Amino acid sequence: MEAPKGEGADAHHVAGSTPGQGVATEPGRLAVASVLRFVDIAVDALAVAREEIDALNVYPVPDGDTGTNMYLTIAAARDAIRDAADRPADEALATFARGALLGARGNSGVILSEMLGALARRLARAGAEDRFAMVVAEGLAEATTACYAAVGEPVEGTMLTVLRVAADAAMEAGARSSSHTRDVFIAAAAAAREALARTPDQLEVLARAGVVDAGGRGLCVLLDAAERVFTGRRVISVPPSIGRRATAPVPVPVPTPAPDSSGPAEGDLCADGPAYEVMYLLETDDDRVAQLRTELGRIGDSVVVVGREGLWNVHVHTDDVGAAIEAALDIGRPSRIRVTHFAEQVAGPPHERPTESLPRAVVAVAAGPGLARLFESAGAVVVPATPTRRPSTGELLTAIAASGAREVVVLPNDDNTIRAAQAAATTAETDDQGPSGIRVAVIPTHAQVEGLAALAVHDLDSSFEHDVTEMTATARHVRHGAVTVAAREAMTMAGPCVPGDVLGVIAGDFAVVGDDQGEVAVEVLRRLLAAGGELVTLVGGEDGGDALVAQVAAWVEEHHPHVDVMSYDGGQDRYPLLLSVE
Numbered sequence: 214m215e216a217p218k219g220e221g222a223d224a225h226h227v228a229g230s231t232p233g234q235g236v237a238t239e240p241g242r243l244a245v246a247s248v249l250r251f252v253d254i255a256v257d258a259l260a261v262a263r264e265e266i267d268a269l270n271v272y273p274v275p276d277g278d279t280g281t282n283m284y285l286t287i288a289a290a291r292d293a294i295r296d297a298a299d300r301p302a303d304e305a306l307a308t309f310a311r312g313a314l315l316g317a318r319g320n321s322g323v324i325l326s327e328m329l330g331a332l333a334r335r336l337a338r339a340g341a342e343d344r345f346a347m348v349v350a351e352g353l354a355e356a357t358t359a360c361y362a363a364v365g366e367p368v369e370g371t372m373l374t375v376l377r378v379a380a381d382a383a384m385e386a387g388a389r390s391s392s393h394t395r396d397v398f399i400a401a402a403a404a405a406r407e408a409l410a411r412t413p414d415q416l417e418v419l420a421r422a423g424v425v426d427a428g429g430r431g432l433c434v435l436l437d438a439a440e441r442v443f444t445g446r447r448v449i450s451v452p453p454s455i456g457r458r459a460t461a462p463v464p465v466p467v468p469t470p471a472p473d474s475s476g477p478a479e480g481d482l483c484a485d486g487p488a489y490e491v492m493y494l495l496e497t498d499d500d501r502v503a504q505l506r507t508e509l510g511r512i513g514d515s516v517v518v519v520g521r522e523g524l525w526n527v528h529v530h531t532d533d534v535g536a537a538i539e540a541a542l543d544i545g546r547p548s549r550i551r552v553t554h555f556a557e558q559v560a561g562p563p564h565e566r567p568t569e570s571l572p573r574a575v576v577a578v579a580a581g582p583g584l585a586r587l588f589e590s591a592g593a594v595v596v597p598a599t600p601t602r603r604p605s606t607g608e609l610l611t612a613i614a615a616s617g618a619r620e621v622v623v624l625p626n627d628d629n630t631i632r633a634a635q636a637a638a639t640t641a642e643t644d645d646q647g648p649s650g651i652r653v654a655v656i657p658t659h660a661q662v663e664g665l666a667a668l669a670v671h672d673l674d675s676s677f678e679h680d681v682t683e684m685t686a687t688a689r690h691v692r693h694g695a696v697t698v699a700a701r702e703a704m705t706m707a708g709p710c711v712p713g714d715v716l717g718v719i720a721g722d723f724a725v726v727g728d729d730q731g732e733v734a735v736e737v738l739r740r741l742l743a744a745g746g747e748l749v750t751l752v753g754g755e756d757g758g759d760a761l762v763a764q765v766a767a768w769v770e771e772h773h774p775h776v777d778v779m780s781y782d783g784g785q786d787r788y789p790l791l792l793s794v795e
Contacts, residue, residue, distance in 0.1 A: 241302025243345060244336035247394075247442070248309055249298060252291035255438040259284040262434045269427035272371070272418050273320060273515045274490070274530065279427035282319030286326055287435070289316020306337040314526050315494065320515050321428040323492070323528045324372060325435075327363045327519035331356035346394045350387030353380040353401060365506055365516030370415030372428030378408035379436060395443035402436040409433050487513050487530040490553040491537040495525045497545025508540040535605025538636050550640045552610065573673055573680070574616035577624040578604055578634075580661050581755065581785030591668045593624070600787045603630050609637035613653060620677045622684060623655045626664035628721060631657050654681045656688055659721060660695070661783065662750055662793035663688040687795075692744070694719045694737040696730055696761070696790040730757065731764045734790050738765060742773060746794035749776055752783035753790060761790045 259266075259280065266280025293312020297305040310330035317326035335352035339345065357380040361367050382404030383397045412426040413419040419426055441447055491513075497505070502518055502525060509516045513531030520526055527547075531537050534552050541547035577593040579585035585595045594616045596604045609630075613621050621641070625634040638653035654677070658664045667684040675683070695718040699710040705723035710716060717725030717737040724740065727733040738749065749769055753762040762780045769778050783791060 241306075241337065241339065244339060244348075245294070245298060245302050245305045248294055248306070248333070248336070250442050251439055252287060252294065252309075254441055255435050256284070256288050256291050258434050258438045259287055259431065262431070266427050266431050266434070269424045269430055271422045271424060272416060272426065273368075278319055279321045280431060282317075282322035283325050283428070283431040283435075285318045286313055286316050286322035287329075289313060290326070290329055292316075303337045306333040309333050311524075314520055314524065317519070317526045317528075318492070319490070320517060320528055320530075321372060321431060323517045323519055323526050324360050324364065324428065325431070326526060327360050327517075328356040328376060330519070330521075331359040344387075344392075346392045346397045347387040349394055350380075350383040350397050350401075353383045356380065359519075363517050363519045365510045365518075366514065368416065370412045370419060371426050372432045374412065374415065375405050375408045375426070375429035375432050379405040379432070393443075395440070398436065398440045398443050402433070402440045405429070405433045405436050487515075487532050489532065489534050490515075490528070490530055491534055491551070492526070492528050493538065493541060493547040493550040495520075495527050495541050495545050495547050496523055497525065497541075499523065501544040505540055505544060509537060512536045512540075533605070533607055534610055534640070535607030535633065535637075538606045538640070539633070542632065542636065547636070548639075549643065550636060551643050552640045572618065573620040573622070573677065574618035575622045575624060575668060575671055576609065576612045576616060577664050577668065578609075578626045578630055580626070580788075581783045583782040583784035584661055584665075584752065587665060587781055587783070588668065591671070593668060598627065598630070600785075603627060604633065606633045606636045606640070609634055610640055613637060613641045613651070619651055621651065621653045622671070622681060623653060624658045624664040624667055625655065626658045626661045628659050631655065631659075652677060656681065656685050658688050660691075660693040660791070660793070661785070662693045662752060662791050663691045665750065665752075666691045666793065666795060691793045691795055692720070692741045692746070693791070693793040694724075694741055695788050695792065696734045696737065697788050698730075699726075730761055730789055734761055734765050734792070735768050738769070738792055738794070741792070741794040742776070746773075746776060748795045749773075749778045750793045750795070751778065751780040751790065752785070752792070753780070754783060754785045754788045756786075756789055758782065758784075758789050765790065765792070 263280035263284045266283065267277045270277050270279040290309055290313035294305055294309035297308035300308070310333040313326035313329040317323045332352040332355070335348060335355050339348045357377045360373055360376060364373065367373050379401040383401040386392050386397045386400035389396070409425050409429045412429055413424070416426065495505070499521065505527070506516060506518050509518070509527070509529045512533050513529040515528065515530040517528040518525055527541065529537050538547060538550060575593040577588040577595055578598050579588050579595045580598050580600065585597060588595050594612050596608055596612045598604050609623065613623070623634045623638060625631045634655045638655050641651055641653050656667055658667060667688040670683050670687045672680050672683065697716050697718060699712055699714040699716055702711045703709070705716065705726060707723050707726045710726050715727045715730050715733045716723050717727070717733040719737060719740060725733050725736050727736070751762045751765055753759050759782070766778045766780055769776055785791065
């Protein structure tokens with residue numbers, strides 16, 4: 214098969230063979246062969262440069278992981294295309310882009326995944342009449358546009374700048390009719406090195422720390438790897454010192470000053486900066502992503518959202534972890550949720566930090582001060598709530614971390630809190646992976662009395678699995694109800710109600726409408742006891758709860774003398790009485 218015009222030498226080199234060996238140079242296969250060769254060299258190059266790049270990392274957060282994140286992202290992309298190399302070219306390149314998207318880590322990794330994805334999509338569209346040099350140049354240009362669009366507030370002096378300058382040089386080189394792919398990458402890599410040297414002039418935090426941009430440095434390593442693929446020359450390139458304007462690779466390392474920790478804090482580790490990095494994959498309709506970007510920009514910064522065709526990788530720095538996750542829950546299905554606390558990341562990995570871990574803890578959501586005291590007296594970590602204000606994912610995550618335990622059971626005690634609890638559990642486990650990582654189980658308790666019943670059988674001496682099983686089974690066997698007062702006119706399962714009517718609730722549904730709290734409470738309990746029971750639990754609310762508890766307890770003693778009654782002051786709002794039967 215004839216090589217694309219002007220690309221014969223490159224095609225044979227990329228495919229790893231020599232002229233006369235029957236190399237397949239159809240544009241799609243040439244692209245796949247190029248990517249396969251590139252990712253092998255790029256992964257090795259980033260593995261070598263990873264620690265150096267991590268040390269340069271002072272913006273947007275000095276958390277020392279840019280090199281690691283870029284390495285993990287390109288490694289994931291490499292593994293994906295290796296597995297798909299024998300598929301049709303468009304499928305292999307789509308798999309490469311998806312692998313980068315799924316494996317992206319951190320701000321720099323997410324941006325890199327978008328760059329690789331855009332480049333892969335342009336390679337996949339290459340036709341027989343296209344010059345491969347121009348296809349690559351256009352791919353870098355499209356990658357630049359995509360990366361700038363993905364970042365909520367693009368900042369110059371970062372890897373975005375380095376990519377843009379490299380793409381401009383690539384387009385200029387590719388436009389020459391005599392150019393080869395090697396010429397495009399030589400021009401792009403040289404321009405990237407020059408742009409990297411200028412990053413301290415564009416971003417004050419870099420100048421003050423005496424370093425170039427870490428993400429830009431990582432991008433230079435990748436472009437140097439691409440240049441090596443198409444020229445066979447090993448490019449030795451290191452970040453220049455401030456004041457140096459290198460226009461060519463230098464053969465020996467140039468010492469890079471360590472970040473100055475004596476100056477004012479910068480980035481998101483300053484007193485006013487966000488404390489957490491939140492990342493997740495999100496399945497959602499593409500037309501809802503703009504809404505997500507807007508919401509994340511409102512609650513945080515360093516927003517990067519990349520992807521397409523229903524799958525997106527989301528990154529944000531924020532103080533409100535719960536809001537960042539709930540923004541995703543509002544429009545789709547998040548997964549692989551990761552939350553990193555910057556201060557802890559700078560302090561070192563969890564296993565290197567001196568912490569005292571408890572064997573197991575229970576986190577319980579309490580809807581009133583009396584209920585909070587009940588849960589606390591049983592040893593639970595309490596997260597307060599009210600009927601109008603339920604805890605966020607972030608608050609539950611904070612409580613899980615505050616428990617200090619390696620095994621945690623969460624009792625949401627409310628229908629509308631279960632989803633937030635599950636998101637917090639996933640986040641906690643993902644953010645603390647490893648042999649000694651935290652384990653979190655959410656028992657889907659729908660009512661406060663279910664949580665009290667589950668906590669009553671909590672057993673630290675049993676295994677985690679057995680404890681969770683017993684608590685779950687106990688909660689499921691609780692029949693629960695409540696008494697409340699209608700705040701507006703409505704149609705219920707028990708008929709119409711108007712403001713001031715007393716409503717009896719059974720298993721979350723309105724089952725009784727009346728005008729007397731005592732009568733409604735007795736009717737609810739009568740129905741709950743119809744299937745039998747040995748224990749009635751009564752929890753009085755803040756408004757008339759004590760009198761109601763006494764009235765219902767007296768009814769039980771008269772009509773069911775063999776049933777035990779436990780009564781508590783819950784102090785919950787809007788519900789004068791919570792009750793259950795076991």
